[in-house]
Amino acid sequence: MDTFTRDGLTFEVLDGGPEDGEVVVLLHGFPQDATAWDRVSPLLHAAGLRTLAPTQRGYSPGARPRRVTAYRISELVADVVALLDAAGVERAHVVGHDWGGGVAWALAAAHPDRVASLVVLSTPHPSALAWAFRHADQGRRSWYMLAFQLPVLPERGLARMLRSGGLRRTGLPDQDARRYAARLGRAGALRGPLNWYRAALRPARDGRGGLRVGPVAVPTTYVWGTRDPFLGRAAAERTARHVRGDYRFVEVDAGHWLPERQADAVVREVLARVRDCRP
Numbered sequence: 001m002d003t004f005t006r007d008g009l010t011f012e013v014l015d016g017g018p019e020d021g022e023v024v025v026l027l028h029g030f031p032q033d034a035t036a037w038d039r040v041s042p043l044l045h046a047a048g049l050r051t052l053a054p055t056q057r058g059y060s061p062g063a064r065p066r067r068v069t070a071y072r073i074s075e076l077v078a079d080v081v082a083l084l085d086a087a088g089v090e091r092a093h094v095v096g097h098d099w100g101g102g103v104a105w106a107l108a109a110a111h112p113d114r115v116a117s118l119v120v121l122s123t124p125h126p127s128a129l130a131w132a133f134r135h136a137d138q139g140r141r142s143w144y145m146l147a148f149q150l151p152v153l154p155e156r157g158l159a160r161m162l163r164s165g166g167l168r169r170t171g172l173p174d175q176d177a178r179r180y181a182a183r184l185g186r187a188g189a190l191r192g193p194l195n196w197y198r199a200a201l202r203p204a205r206d207g208r209g210g211l212r213v214g215p216v217a218v219p220t221t222y223v224w225g226t227r228d229p230f231l232g233r234a235a236a237e238r239t240a241r242h243v244r245g246d247y248r249f250v251e252v253d254a255g256h257w258l259p260e261r262q263a264d265a266v267v268r269e270v271l272a273r274v275r276d277c278r279p
Contacts, residue, residue, distance in 0.1 A: 003062075004054070004086035006079055010062030012055040013083065017045035022116075022274060023089045025080065026053040028259075029098020029123070030193050031162065031184050033059050036097065036176070039263035040270075047271055052092070054083055056100070058192025059183070066191065071199035073211050076103045077110055084114055093274055095266070097121040097259050099196055102211065109214040117273035118220040121258040121266060122228055124235035125242040126213040136234030148197040155187035155194060170229060171255040219246045219276055221269045225254035225262070246276070 001015045014034045024044055028036040034053040041051045057063050057079055058071060065071075080103060084092060093116050096104030101123030108115045124132070132138035148154045161167075162181040168174055184190055200211040220243050224236040240247055250269055254262050 001052075001087060004083050006082040009057065009060075009065065011057070011060045011079065011083070012062075014041070014051070014053040014055075015087075016041055016053075017050040018048060019050060021045075021048050021050040023087070023092040024049050024051050024270060024274075025083065025092045025094045026051055027080065027094070027096035027100030027103050028053070028056065028059075029096075029100045030196065031158075031167070031180050031190075032098070032100075032176075032259075033180065033183055035179060036259045040095075040259050040266050043263060043267040044270065047267075047274075049093075049274065052083060052087060052089075054079070056103075058195060064192040068195050068198045068202060071192070071195040073102070073106045073200070073213070074110075076196070077107045080107050081111060081114060090114070091116045093117045093119070093270065093277070095119045095121070095270055096123070098123055098256070102126055102200075102213075105216060106211075106213045108216045108218050108220070112216075112218050115218045116277050118216065118218050119223065119266075119270050119273055120220070121223045122225060122231055122256055124222070124224070124231060124239040125216070126211045127242050128235045128238040129231075130211075131238055132232060132235035137232055138235055141230055141232055145197050145201065148194050149201060152187075155190040158190050158194070159185055159187045170257070171261065172257045173260055176257075176260050213242075216243050217245045219273060221248045221250060221273055223250045223252060223258060223266065223269055225256060225258060226251050227254060228256045230256055 026037040034055040037053045094104050101120040108118045163185040167177040252265050
């Protein structure tokens with residue numbers, strides 16, 4: 001499949017590997033797209049797995065609603081469920097990085113029947129992250145989340161930063177920085193991705209806004225880079241409190257961009273979870 005649809009929105013999908021293989025859903029973060037998994041997917045295919053990597057809401061050209069409320073975590077999770085339904089997949093192994101990790105946590109908490117196993121890269125459980133904002137240094141690390149609440153200006157500033165290659169200073173390989181900038185290097189293209197941050201910090205009147213995620217009971221591995229400049233140790237270590245199923249916390253000597261920089265380590269943990277789930 002190349003695309004799937006939900007509520008009039010059309011999402012791009014990279015579908016690869018053997019058609020009869022167990023399915024691994026790969027969820028990218030900011031400011032990535034489905035190509036963030038280009039080093040990971042071939043290794044999973046070689047192991048006999050099929051991968052579905054959507055370019056998510058706000059990033060796919062045909063799926064860029066304008067309203068902030070369209071980017072609630074419940075909507076992002078429903079997009080992944082729609083992907084599984086469109087592919088005819090009852091349960092999948094789910095892998096998420098950065099914001100894709102946030103969606104993966106929420107999907108596993110809300111729909112454990114659709115998630116065979118969970119591997120999250122970089123992003124701690126949202127409740128652990130919220131705790132670290134109040135009790136550790138996460139607020140300093142994530143200052144940009146507050147800056148992104150402003151209208152218009154963040155889009156313009158980030159577009160300039162992407163075009164100038166600013167992401168390379170955070171450790172992202174040059175070829176990836178250029179590719180992501182080609183998609184998002186205009187202010188208009190950044191409105192949707194930044195609305196993820198806005199929706200997360202704006203609880204709605206009906207109480208469904210914000211980033212509220214319950215405990216996770218599916219088999220879970222959380223992989224965290226010890227040199228991640230955005231996500232600190234306090235939230236990483238506290239994540240264990242929010243997983244009730246079998247849990248592994250894996251530290252790697254790396255920064256934030258694990259799919260691009262640590263493909264072998266990522267695949268090793270995904271394959272370990274897939275093997276654990278087999279009879």
